Amino acid sequence: MDLIRILLVDDHPIVREGYRRLLGRQPGFSVVAEAGDGEAALAAFAQHRPDIVLMDLSMPGGGGFSAAEAILAQDPHARIIVVSMHQGAIFAQKAMAAGARGFVSKSSPPDELVRAIATVVSGRRVLSADMAQEFARTSLDDDFAGLTPRERDILLLLVRGLNGRAIAQNLGLSSKTVQNNLSQIRAKLGASGDADLVLKAQRAGLVQAI
Secondary structure, three states, X not given: OOOEEEEEEOOXXXXXXXXXXXXXXXXXXXXXXXXXXXXXXXXXXXXXXXXXXXXXXOOOOOHHHHHHHHHHHHOOOOOEEEEEOOOOHHHHHHHHHOOOOEEEEOOOOHHHHHHHHHHHHOOOOEEOHHHHHHHHHHHOXXXXXXXXXXXXXXXXXXXXXXXXXXXXXXXOOOHHHHHHHHHHHHHHHOOOOXXXXXXXXXXXXXXXXX
């Protein structure tokens, strides 16, 4: 299996050490470089060409947004995941608009970061669970506001790429209950199928388009 080569960008050495320890325990992950500011991040990316960049936002040297834009100017296919203490949906929206493939809040459980890396490597975009919920609270239109809390949770997991069985396991429900709820969601939103549900959620701002 090819190693997933990772560049850590954060101005706090203790934080980078925590990432390094976490990722070092994951099979197939390799931290190839670290940087403490935007300028060093750009130089490290040019030298190592990592598969994934974990990027903080609040840093010296222009900050994470500027660093992400500079890296993407150098390589439009760079896969950047922002990992930030900022939890407002506006920060995730701005990061995705700048070209990041994912946004994970620093308050997320460690395994969320591991899953986010795997998701982005597979070619999809990702939000941590708390950020997805923030999007749901702040960005859903009137149609989505009519969903029940359970329906909204199921839709969030569907948008994050889980299938019916995985959603059932995640929420402690039966597969039949999940399928019944999905049918109700499709009826409420006028969606023709699960793919259409995801598209409608993206258009409503629940998550950036994949």
